[in-house]
Amino acid sequence: MIAGVPVIDIEDWTQGEIIEQVQAYCERRRREGQQSSIVAARQAERTGLMLSGSGKKLPEVYETFPFWTEDEIKLLRVEKVRSIMNRWAASGGKGGEQP
Numbered sequence: 688m689i690a691g692v693p694v695i696d697i698e699d700w701t702q703g704e705i706i707e708q709v710q711a712y713c714e715r716r717r718r719e720g721q722q723s724s725i726v727a728a729r730q731a732e733r734t735g736l737m738l739s740g741s742g743k744k745l746p747e748v749y750e751t752f753p754f755w756t757e758d759e760i761k762l763l764r765v766e767k768v769r770s771i772m773n774r775w776a777a778s779g780g781k782g783g784e785q786p
Contacts, residue, residue: 726752 690709697705729751736745749755749763 690712692700692705692708692712700708733745733751736743747763749760755763
């Protein structure tokens, strides 16, 4: 496959179909690049916050990266609370983070 066009089928395609396929392939690659650049910029932002020691709380991962569904966000929140509760219970209910 070259630029989204299957080489085996190329003889059966019109020039217009080939051009449309190549343009669609280029657009898809452009959007993938946009998504990659968003992720890279947000990773740099998070790293900068961690290293700067500015005292700012790091945003949650789903706030930084826009690829999470509502159900996945709910599961992450539940897991975070569960982790806090487990640590609190493991410490005998004394010290550590309290829920």
